[in-house]
Amino acid sequence: MNNKDNKQLNIPKHIAIILDGNGRWAKKRAMPRTYGHQVGTENIRKVAVAASDLGVKALSVYAFSTENWKRPNEEVEFLMKLPGEFEKKFKGEFEKYDIKVMFSGRKTHLSKENLEILERITEKSKDRKGLVLNICFDYGSQIEIAEAVKKVTQDVLDSKLKKEDIEPKHIEQYLYTKDLPKLDLLIRPSGEVRLSNFLLWQAAYSELYFCKTYWPAFSKKELIKAIKEYNRRDRRYGGLKKK
Ligand code: IPE
Ligand code: IPE
Ligand code: MG
Numbered sequence: 001m002n003n004k005d006n007k008q009l010n011i012p013k014h015i016a017i018i019l020d021g022n023g024r025w026a027k028k029r030a031m032p033r034t035y036g037h038q039v040g041t042e043n044i045r046k047v048a049v050a051a052s053d054l055g056v057k058a059l060s061v062y063a064f065s066t067e068n069w070k071r072p073n074e075e076v077e078f079l080m081k082l083p084g085e086f087e088k089k090f091k092g093e094f095e096k097y098d099i100k101v102m103f104s105g106r107k108t109h110l111s112k113e114n115l116e117i118l119e120r121i122t123e124k125s126k127d128r129k130g131l132v133l134n135i136c137f138d139y140g141s142q143i144e145i146a147e148a149v150k151k152v153t154q155d156v157l158d159s160k161l162k163k164e165d166i167e168p169k170h171i172e173q174y175l176y177t178k179d180l181p182k183l184d185l186l187i188r189p190s191g192e193v194r195l196s197n198f199l200l201w202q203a204a205y206s207e208l209y210f211c212k213t214y215w216p217a218f219s220k221k222e223l224i225k226a227i228k229e230y231n232r233r234d235r236r237y238g239g240l241k242k243k
Contacts, residue, residue: 006224009054015060015187015226018188018198021214025039026039034078043216048061050220050223052098059133059134061133061136065136065139066105083137086121118137145200149171152166177202182205183203185230187223187226189222
């Protein structure tokens with residue numbers, strides 16, 4: 001596939017990926033699950049650069065869910081080192097590609113050290129104009145929506161909004177993704193066919209793509225395959241088929 005072929009594609013503005021299958025990928029290689037997380041983390045960098053190259057505006061990646069704390073301590077501790085890895089290893093490349101990094105997720109359960117890292121990465125890249133890489137870390141869609149509802153309720157209590165005037169846009173303005181384009185394509189590698197509490201609101205009219213590849217092996221080629229499939233979809237939004 002050369003770039004000329006890709007130029008004819010309608011590139012989704014916002015793609016989201018559930019980074020799943022790290023553990024199974026490692027197990028297949030008789031390696032510990034943490035090795036899968038290490039290679040999976042490295043793959044975020046590669047796929048973000050590929051998405052930037054293809055002209056995607058925003059890429060949301062699900063790296064740690066609000067439910068992943070249930071895993072054994074040793075694995076959680078390893079996953080909590082990921083922000084530090086992003087800072088150390090991705091810095092140069094993200095600068096080179098003008099990639100702006102943001103984080104979506106709860107800020108109440110992360111260590112002070114991790115919060116500082118997230119803050120530093122966000123602050124350093126905030127004025128960049130390229131791809132927005134939205135790293136969803138301690139992210140859960142139901143909590144995101146519940147928090148937005150709390151804020152809308154506060155606006156009603158403060159008389160900034162009347163209860164009978166509440167519309168979807170009032171919820172949306174309080175979601176982490178408020179400044180990103182609408183979610184066009186949601187990809188889940190690894191063979192699981194579920195959303196696992198990822199972007200439930202945002203995916204209302206997104207196209208869904210599931211593939212068997214485990215995340216550490218998910219490549220630019222696979223991303224292009226998903227985009228090609230997206231190009232074959234007829235997005236009707238409840239209307240009728242385009243003539
Ligand atoms: C995804 O890979 C990474 C996280 C959920 C943090 P998994 O760790 O879920 O890998 P599998 O699904 O067990 O193979
Ligand atoms: C979803 O994967 C969460 C992330 C990839 C961060 P999981 O592996 O946690 O999801 P389930 O348990 O298969 O639904
Ligand atoms: Mg999994």
